[in-house]
Structures are given as C-alpha cells and as structure tokens.
Amino acid sequence: xxxxxxxxxxxxxxxxxxxxxxxxxxxxxxxxxxxxxxxxxxxxxxxxxxxxxxxxxxxxxxxxxxxxxxxxxxxxxxxxxxxxxxxxxxxxxxxxxxxxxxxxxxxxxxxxxxxxxxxxxxxxxxxxxxxxxxxxxxxxxxxxxxxxxxxxxxxxxxxxxxxxxxxxxxxxxxxxxxxxxxxxxxxxxxxxxxxxxxx
Amino acid sequence: xxxxxxxxxxxxxxxxxxxxxxxxxxxxxxxxxxxxxxxxxxxxxxxxxxxxxxxxxxxxxxxxxxxxxxxxxxxxxxxxxxxxxxxxxxxxxxxxxxxxxxxxxxxxxxxxxxxxxxxxxxxxxxxxxxxxxxxxxxxxxxxxxxxxxxxxxxxxxxxxxxxxx
Numbered sequence: 633x634x635x636x637x638x639x640x641x642x643x644x645x646x647x648x649x650x651x652x653x654x655x656x657x658x659x660x661x662x663x664x665x666x667x668x669x670x671x672x673x674x675x676x677x678x679x680x681x682x683x684x685x686x687x688x689x690x691x692x693x694x695x696x697x698x699x700x701x702x703x704x705x706x707x708x709x710x711x712x713x714x715x716x717x718x719x720x721x722x723x724x725x726x727x728x729x730x731x732x733x734x735x736x737x738x739x740x741x742x743x744x745x746x747x748x749x750x751x752x753x754x755x756x757x758x759x760x761x762x763x764x765x766x767x768x769x770x771x772x773x774x775x776x777x778x779x780x781x782x783x784x785x786x787x788x789x790x791x792x793x794x795x796x797x798x799x800x801x802x803x804x805x806x807x808x809x810x811x812x813x814x815x816x817x818x819x820x821x822x823x824x825x826x827x828x829x830x831x
Numbered sequence: 832x833x834x835x836x837x838x839x840x841x842x843x844x845x846x847x848x849x850x851x852x853x854x855x856x857x858x859x860x861x862x863x864x865x866x867x868x869x870x871x872x873x874x875x876x877x878x879x880x881x882x883x884x885x886x887x888x889x890x891x892x893x894x895x896x897x898x899x900x901x902x903x904x905x906x907x908x909x910x911x912x913x914x915x916x917x918x919x920x921x922x923x924x925x926x927x928x929x930x931x932x933x934x935x936x937x938x939x940x941x942x943x944x945x946x947x948x949x950x951x952x953x954x955x956x957x958x959x960x961x962x963x964x965x966x967x968x969x970x971x972x973x974x975x976x977x978x979x980x981x982x983x984x985x986x987x988x989x990x991x992x993x994x995x996x
C-alpha cells in the first residue's frame with residue numbers, strides 16, 4: 633500500500649544548509665564580509681532555492697482507523713470537538729481560530745483512535761483559515777508534522793483533504809517539491825478510498 | 832331489504848365463492864399468488880406462479896408486512912448504490928482537481944523526471960476515477976442526482992489553472 637521514495641531532497645537540503653551554514657560561519661570574518669549583506673540572508677536564500685529544486689517526496693503510508701468502543705472520556709472528547717466546530721461556525725476571525733485551536737489542543741484520551749481523524753479535521757479547518765488569510769506559512773507549519781511522509785496517516789478522506797491543503801500551502805509558499813509530493817500523496821489516498829468503495 | 836354490513840373480506844369471500852361456482856374454477860385457481868414461490872409451469876392454463884396466500888385480514892396483514900419489508904430492503908439497496916456512486920464521483924472530481932494542480936506544478940519543472948512521473952500517475956488516476964464514476968452512473972441511469980465530474984485530465988505539457996486560483 634505504501635509507496636517508497638527516498639527522501640534525497642531533504643537530505644540534500646540539510647547538507648546544503650549545513651555547508652552553507654559553515655560558510656556563513658567562515659564569513660563572520662570581517663574581511664570577507666560583503667557590504668550590505670546581512671548575516672544569514674545568503675544562507676536562507678540558498679536553502680530556499682535548494683528546497684525549490686528538491687525531489688518531491690510522495691511516500692504514503694496509511695493505516696485504517698478501527699472504530700473503538702466509546703469510553704466516558706472518549707465520548708467527552710468527541711463532544712468537546714463537536715462543540716468546538718459548532719462554536720467556530722458561529723464565530724469569525726481570530727475568535728474562530730482560537731476556538732478551533734482550543735479544540736486541537738484538547739488532550740486526547742487513550743483508546744480513541746478516531747481522535748486522529750478528528751484532529752486532522754480541526755487542523756485542516758485552521759489551515760484553511762490561515763491560507764485564506766494569506767498566511768500559508770502558518771498552515772504549512774501546522775500540517776507538516778501531522779502529515780510527515782515518514783509516518784503513517786489514517787486512511788480517511790480527512791487525511792486526503794489535509795494533504796490537499798498542505799499542497800496548497802506549499803504552492804503559496806513557493807515550495808514546489810513539497811506541493812507536488814503532497815498532492816501526489818493525496819491523489820494516492822483518494823484512489824485507495826475509491827478502490828475500497830468499488831469492492 | 833338492507834343487507835347487513837359485512838367486512839370487506841367477507842364480501843369478497845362471498846363474491847369469490849359465487850364466481851368460482853359460475854366459472855367452475857377450483858379454489859386454487861384464484862386468489863393472490865406470489866411470484867417465485869412456485870415452480871414454473873408452461874402448459875396452457877397453468878396456475879399462477881406462487882403459493883396461495885389467502886385473502887383473510889390476518890393473511891393480508893402478514894403479506895403487507897412482508898412486502899413492506901422487501902420494499903424497504905430494496906430501497907435501502909438502491910440508496911446504498913446511489914451513495915456509493917455519489918462517493919465515487921465526488922472522489923473522482925477531487926482527484927482530477929488535484930491532478931490539475933499537480934500537473935500545473937510539473938509544467939514548471941519540464942526537465943525534472945520526478946515531477947513528470949507524478950503528473951502522469953495523477954492523470955492515470957484521474958482517468959480511472961472518471962471511468963469508475965461514469966460506469967457507476969451508467970448502471971443507475973435515470974438517477975438525476977448523480978452526475979459525473981466535469982474536470983478533464985490535462986495533457987502532458989499543458990498548463991491548466993488550478994480550480995479556484
């Protein structure tokens with residue numbers, strides 16, 4: 633089910649960043665400092681440029697969420713998340729974001745695998761708001777750890793939606809490698825879901 | 832003279848006896864039969880298919896209950912099929928939308944094989960999903976609530992703006 637693509641791009645970026653970082657340290661020498669160039673700027677530009685030419689990482693590992701027997705704590709969590717969505721529906725702007733963030737920050741009770749999907753839905757909603765506000769970087773920061781290609785994601789439409797949003801955020805921040813890899817992962821996820829319906 | 836008021840089934844029963852006697856039909860020739868509950872007979876004048884279920888109120892009630900159950904089951908099956916088609920077509924539309932976005936990015940990297948490969952794979956997935964949706968809709972022709980997606984896969988090298996952008 634999973635598709636493996638070696639993450640050479642990221643290793644390359646890290647290596648380049650390290651090399652450039654060392655060069656930056658060497659550049660601390662006053663005699664070699666170019667006028668008008670702030671320390672660290674060159675490093676950032678090279679790293680960003682390298683990221684843009686990195687290979688897309690389209691690895692996808694999935695796992696199915698098996699419905700659990702609801703415990704009292706689990707039910708309370710689900711109700712709290714539902715309440716956060718309801719409240720957010722009636723709110724706008726920062727208040728809405730704060731409500732959604734509170735929902736995302738709720739402690740997940742043990743033995744509730746469905747919480748992974750609920751958290752992805754909340755994160756997607758927050759990310760979507762960030763993107764709409766023109767702050768795709770924040771959306772990306774939120775979603776990248778949850779959807780890391782190295783970790784398994786729930787086989788669910790909410791994961792596919794979150795991946796599309798991450799792709800959108802990456803596109804807006806100029807990271808074509810992340811965008812392409814993430815879009816490809818979302819398509820693979822949706823294809824698996826499609827094949828499951830066809831069975 | 833006023834006839835005493837009889838229940839409908841009693842009246843029907845009396846009429847049945849009169850008609851049976853007049854036509855010479857035996858008691859098994861009439862009544863309602865349920866198809867599929869009797870073996871097929873091809874000879875001329877064969878009895879209706881099915882078993883005699885009777886016309887008494889309890890029998891009719893029992894039959895109504897059974898037929899209602901069957902109707903509910905069939906409606907449920909049809910709704911499940913419709914929902915499956917809806918899900919397939921919805922996924923197909925989403926896959927093809929994302930495919931457009933992905934191939935749009937790949938167009939910016941014409942020399943990079945990995946991007947082109949992902950684009951080709953996405954186009955293939957889009958085509959398969961569209962076929963799947965169309966076949967499902969085809970099997971349920973007449974259901975106007977299901978429509979195949981309109982998004983078309985892009986050709987290699989073709990630039991298509993992302994939906995909503």
